[in-house]
Amino acid sequence: MSIDSQQLKQQAIALGFHKVGIVSIDSASDAEQQAVERLQAWLDRDFQADMAWMANPRRQDLRQVLPSVRSIICVALNYYADVDRPKGEEYAKISRYGWGRDYHRILTKKLKAFAQWLEAQANGVEARYYADTGPIQEKFWAQQAGIGWIAKNSNVITREYGSWVFLGEVLTNLELMPDRPHTEHCGTCTRCIEACPTGAITEPFVVDANRCIAYHTIENRAEVLPTAIAPQMQGWVAGCDICQDVCPWNQRFAQPTDELAFQPYPWNVAPTLAELAEMSEEDCDRRFPASALRRIKPDMLRRNAQANLSEPPD
Ligand code: SF4
Numbered sequence: 501m502s503i504d505s506q507q508l509k510q511q512a513i514a515l516g517f518h519k520v521g522i523v524s525i526d527s528a529s530d531a532e533q534q535a536v537e538r539l540q541a542w543l544d545r546d547f548q549a550d551m552a553w554m555a556n557p558r559r560q561d562l563r564q565v566l567p568s569v570r571s572i573i574c575v576a577l578n579y580y581a582d583v584d585r586p587k588g589e590e591y592a593k594i595s596r597y598g599w600g601r602d603y604h605r606i607l608t609k610k611l612k613a614f615a616q617w618l619e620a621q622a623n624g625v626e627a628r629y630y631a632d633t634g635p636i637q638e639k640f641w642a643q644q645a646g647i648g649w650i651a652k653n654s655n656v657i658t659r660e661y662g663s664w665v666f667l668g669e670v671l672t673n674l675e676l677m678p679d680r681p682h683t684e685h686c687g688t689c690t691r692c693i694e695a696c697p698t699g700a701i702t703e704p705f706v707v708d709a710n711r712c713i714a715y716h717t718i719e720n721r722a723e724v725l726p727t728a729i730a731p732q733m734q735g736w737v738a739g740c741d742i743c744q745d746v747c748p749w750n751q752r753f754a755q756p757t758d759e760l761a762f763q764p765y766p767w768n769v770a771p772t773l774a775e776l777a778e779m780s781e782e783d784c785d786r787r788f789p790a791s792a793l794r795r796i797k798p799d800m801l802r803r804n805a806q807a808n809l810s811e812p813p814d
């Protein structure tokens with residue numbers, strides 16, 4: 501069973517992916533072992549906070565996800581929209597990833613079409629796809645596939661689009677011609693580390709979710725946000741783009757996406773904190789009809805907005 505890697509990549513691009521790269525599982529085994537050790541060290545420090553799925557043992561062994569896996573095809577989808585956030589402390593800040601349609605749906609649709617194409621190329625081809633949904637170390641595999649590098653802020657940066665990309669993977673039993681892993685290009689820069697208001701980037705390449713505004717706004721389900729976080733939120737209510745906004749690679753190389761689904765819903769770019777702080781469930785349903793923001797429950801959005809409106813304690 502063999503498929504031409506170039507033809508496969510052309511198909512991925514034709515389906516609308518902006519980058520595609522291939523990893524051979526066997527040739528990446530040493531790097532994979534190191535990535536497993538890094539993940540385990542991060543878990544040992546409880547840096548995953550309440551994200552229990554990060555400790556899923558399957559995340560440390562791809563063969564438990566697909567026993568016959570020989571290669572991973574990694575893809576990236578640029579989601580950057582050339583729109584600025586309004587200035588003004590009255591506005592709530594929503595991370596760019598949540599401005600347009602829910603990326604899970606868009607990625608899944610394309611990945612499904614790609615996996616079906618792959619399976620139709622020969623008898624016995626297995627293809628299993630993931631769109632930020634499976635126990636896969638997706639940033640590590642993206643770097644191995646040459647898509648970009650894991651940066652000091654822990655995002656994957658691509659040379660062409662900066663870090664404004666969604667990642668997806670197709671695991672397959674096909675032997676394919678691999679790409680070279682991407683080299684790392686943060687150099688001596690430390691802008692993201694200095695800009696993070698909560699000190700969440702504890703050292704280069706390591707983010708402590710317990711201190712990260714993105715984690716607290718999206719994943720923390722507690723009624724009240726920690727006192728170490730709430731006064732530092734700088735208007736963020738859904739994610740946090742600070743460590744990406746300051747990155748010189750993003751400032752230089754971001755380019756508007758051609759994926760229409762990621763054009764922002766105007767209201768997602770500029771809601772006010774006061775509106776969100778009082779928002780009912782019905783309003784949330786109406787305002788965020790098909791957005792990834794639906795993961796953030798209405799009471800969490802209200803909590804996040806209220807935390808930004810509260811006076812910091814003396
Ligand atoms: S997302 Fe925000 S809080 Fe989290 S590491 Fe980046 S700058 Fe810090």
Ligand code: SF4
Pocket residue numbers: 651652653654685686687689690691692693743746747748749
């Ligand atoms: S701001 Fe600098 S250190 Fe941080 S991710 Fe970008 S290039 Fe790397």
